[in-house]
Structures are given as C-alpha cells and as structure tokens.
Amino acid sequence: MAGCEIVRVAVPNRESGEAIDEIRRKISIPLVVDIHFNWRLALIALEKGADKIRINPGTIGSKEAVREIVKVAKDRGVPIRIGVNAGSLPKDILKKYKGSISEAMVASAIREVEILEEEGFQDIVVSLKAFDIPTTVSAYEKFSQLRDYPLHIGITEAGPMPEGAVRSAVGLGILLSKGLGDTIRVSLTADGVKEVEVAWEILSSLNLRKRGYIIVSCPMCARCSVPLIEIAERVREELKELPPRPLKVAVMGCEVNGPGEAKDADIGLAFGKKGAVLFVKGNPVRTVPFQKAIEELFQEIEKLK
Ligand code: SF4
Numbered sequence: 206m207a208g209c210e211i212v213r214v215a216v217p218n219r220e221s222g223e224a225i226d227e228i229r230r231k232i233s234i235p236l237v238v239d240i241h242f243n244w245r246l247a248l249i250a251l252e253k254g255a256d257k258i259r260i261n262p263g264t265i266g267s268k269e270a271v272r273e274i275v276k277v278a279k280d281r282g283v284p285i286r287i288g289v290n291a292g293s294l295p296k297d298i299l300k301k302y303k304g305s306i307s308e309a310m311v312a313s314a315i316r317e318v319e320i321l322e323e324e325g326f327q328d329i330v331v332s333l334k335a336f337d338i339p340t341t342v343s344a345y346e347k348f349s350q351l352r353d354y355p356l357h358i359g360i361t362e363a364g365p366m367p368e369g370a371v372r373s374a375v376g377l378g379i380l381l382s383k384g385l386g387d388t389i390r391v392s393l394t395a396d397g398v399k400e401v402e403v404a405w406e407i408l409s410s411l412n413l414r415k416r417g418y419i420i421v422s423c424p425m426c427a428r429c430s431v432p433l434i435e436i437a438e439r440v441r442e443e444l445k446e447l448p449p450r451p452l453k454v455a456v457m458g459c460e461v462n463g464p465g466e467a468k469d470a471d472i473g474l475a476f477g478k479k480g481a482v483l484f485v486k487g488n489p490v491r492t493v494p495f496q497k498a499i500e501e502l503f504q505e506i507e508k509l510k
Pocket of ligand 1: 459
C-alpha cells in the first residue's frame with residue numbers, strides 16, 4: 206500500500222462518468238473527478254457519487270455552465286476545485302496579463318472563484334499549477350493574499366523520474382515551507398505508486414507527515430569497504446515489504462563515523478572490513494558478520510515494535 210489519501214480520475218466522456226459509482230464502491234478514499242469542456246459530465250459525476258469536482262477555468266466554458274455545476278454541487282454538499290493550469294489559461298486573460306503568467310493564473314482563479322461566490326458557494330479548493338517553479342510559487346503566494354480557500358498544490362508535468370521527483374520536491378518544498386498547501390499532488394511520467402512515494406518523501410523530509418520507513422545512508426568515502434549502494438538498495442526494498450511505520454533505518458559505509466553520523470536513526474548498520482556494527486540510536490549493540498548483517502538488522506527492527 207503506497208498510502209494515497211485522495212484519488213483523482215478524468216472523466217472525458219459519458220461512459221467514464223457512468224463508471225464513477227462503481228469506482229466509488231471499490232475504494233475507501235475520496236474520489237475527485239476532473240472535468241474539462243463538457244459541464245454535463247460534472248452533473249453525471251455528481252449524481253454518481255463524486256466526492257469533489259475539479260474544473261479548469263480555461264476549458265470549462267461559460268459562466269452558465271459553471272453555475273449549473275455549482276447548483277448541483279451545492280445541493281449535494283460536494284466541494285469544487287478550481288484547477289488553474291498555466292498551459293490552458295483563458296485567452297482573454299492571457300492577452301490581458303501577457304507579461305506575467307502567474308498574474309494571469311491568479312486572475313483566472315479569482316474570476317472563477319467569484320462565479321462560485323456569486324452563487325453563495327464557498328466550498329472551494331484552488332490549485333494554480335505550472336511546470337515552472339518560480340511561476341507556480343508566485344501564483345500561490347499572490348492568490349493566498351487575496352483569498353483564504355484551501356490550496357491543492359503541485360508542479361504540473363514535472364517529468365519522468367528522477368527529474369520529476371526533484372522538480373516536485375523543490376516546488377512543493379518551497380510552498381509547504383511557506384505554509385502554503387493543504388493537499389499535494391506529485392505529477393510524474395511514471396507509475397502512480399511512484400507519485401505517492403515521492404509525495405510521502407516530501408512530507409516526511411519537512412517533518413509535516415510521517416508514514417513508512419525513512420532510510421538514512423551515507424554517500425561513501427575512502428573509508429567504505431563494502432558495496433554500500435547494493436546493500437542500501439536491498440534494505441530499502443525489504444523495508445517496503447513491511448507494514449509501514451515511522452522508523453529511521455541507517456545503512457552506513459564505515460564503523461568509524463557511521464553510528465555517530467546516523468545517531469538520529471532509530472536503528473542501523475555501520476559496515477567495517479570484517480562485519481557490521483548494529484547500532485540503536487547511535488549506540489553500538491553488537492558486531493554482526495557481513496553475510497548476516499541485513500538479516501540481523503531486520504530481526505532487530507522486528508523487536509523494536
Ligand atoms: Fe565515509 Fe564512513 Fe561517513 Fe560513510 S559513514 S561517508 S564511509 S566516513
């Protein structure tokens with residue numbers, strides 16, 4: 206289980222809209238439905254049990270179309286996310302703010318927010334995503350000075366791994382550090398599970414949320430005499446097989462500095478020429494033979510329950 210807490214699906218046609226209730230029955234997390242162009246699909250999704258509707262101001266069409274969605278969402282108590290994307294801004298706004306994409310993004314969001322507010326609807330979430338990090342950060346900062354709605358944050362089309370993970374971490378890291386962001390999405394050209402794993406790494410790096418194991422390992426230097434890359438990778442893969450818990454596990458390349466450098470870790474191995482020192486909170490517990498080091502590490506992890 207990767208730990209996804211909200212899932213979003215696109216509904217590009219009637220058939221996908223009709224499938225919402227079946228999807229809803231099979232999952233236990235909120236289902237957000239993404240609507241472009243055809244507002245009637247939002248009505249189908251709402252009727253079929255969508256937990257949130259995402260509309261893109263650049264593609265959803267007229268004010269009247271948005272009002273139709275709002276009416277039904279209001280009746281059903283379903284929130285609406287105004288999902289602004291730098292790549293699909295309304296033409297008139299782009300023309301007006303051509304000097305600043307972030308301002309155009311904010312203007313697009315505000316115009317849509319006002320339509321919802323005119324209908325007495327305030328169950329609103331806003332996202333302002335771009336590929337460019339300074340543009341994204343600036344858009345969220347500007348919007349948050351104008352309205353106090355929850356923000357869904359993300360760096361859109363961030364790319365494949367590892368570039369996309371780095372770009373997402375930098376962008377989301379800046380926003381979260383500024384206190385901006387209520388839900389996050391990591392957008393990668395990769396398996397969705399990777400997106401969730403990267404999202405958890407970002408949250409855990411900032412001590413905002415903790416879930417599974419955190420692995421601490423050193424960059425190796427001349428003191429390292431073992432194939433640490435392979436060892437760390439094996440520990441990482443085996444940790445993924447265990448039920449998640451917030452435990453910091455270290456894999457260090459030498460016993461001289463390893464336990465000290467990783468004293469924050471709950472448990473770890475520091476390798477020497479003849480074996481590895483097994484340590485807990487920086488304190489050596491015993492020395493174990495190289496061949497049995499990983500096995501003994503996992504036995505100790507079990508005992509830490
Ligand atoms: Fe070098 Fe040891 Fe530090 Fe790893 S733990 S970087 S091998 S000194």
